[in-house]
Amino acid sequence: MQKYLILTFVISLIFTGLVGISVISANTFNDTQFKILISTLAFTVYSILGLCCNTVAKTDKVGVGKMGILVSVIGLIVALITTWGTFDWVSLLKARFSLLIVAIAFAHCCLMLLIDSPHAIVISARNTSIMASMATTFLTISLFYSSTANDDTFKLALIGLIVAVIATIIAPVMALIYPKNANMTS
Incomplete structure (x- = not known):
């Protein structure tokens, strides 16, 4: 299938x-x-x-x-x-x-979930990326539908997007530096 x-x-x-x-x-x-x-x-x-x-x-x-x-x-x-x-x-x-935004968020989360590492820094970056992506998705959709959404909602969505992008870049890079079988002290 x-x-x-x-x-x-x-x-x-x-x-x-x-x-x-x-x-x-x-x-x-x-x-x-x-x-x-x-x-x-x-x-x-x-x-x-x-x-x-x-x-x-x-x-x-x-x-x-x-x-x-x-x-x-x-x-x-x-x-x-x-x-x-x-x-x-x-x-x-x-x-x-x-x-479209929700589909992009799911695709992003699925790709981030492929990063598999026992190291806390990699896990933290991956999870931060996923959480920021979900928060940005929620805030962006609320901008579409909420009558109370304002500039602060827009600013929060942009901040979430920046955090998601940075964490999305950091997570796979850190996974390369600290692969599954690497010792964190090296």
Whole structure:
């Protein structure tokens, strides 16, 4: 099953890439071609996010990966519906971006969960990255939906994003410096 899921994501990437190239190469550019490009982008982004979530499939964190894949599939469906639907898609823009942000957070968490080390500094950096990513996701979505969100909420989301990015860089670097079998005193 996992093999077919990965192949589906890869084929989707290749197919949408070819469609995007053919649309861009056309001599004309109209509303339909714009929708095709937006759909191509959605397929590409959600396929990549799904592949990231699939990385934990053979670990004890498989539930996180499955949830991420589910959010990615739902996000893709909503993106396609809002792109091709005949209704006021602007009203669904918040939901579309919220699903994208949650799918990105799941993909990020799955990739961070691949960092496996007994060393406290690596574990701390990994966990900080995951927590900051979740907090940033929550704060960003609250900016979309809350009538009480203000500049402070925006500032907190940006601070969370900075912490998440820094910890995301530090965790794998520290895992390289202190591999699973390394002594912390060396």
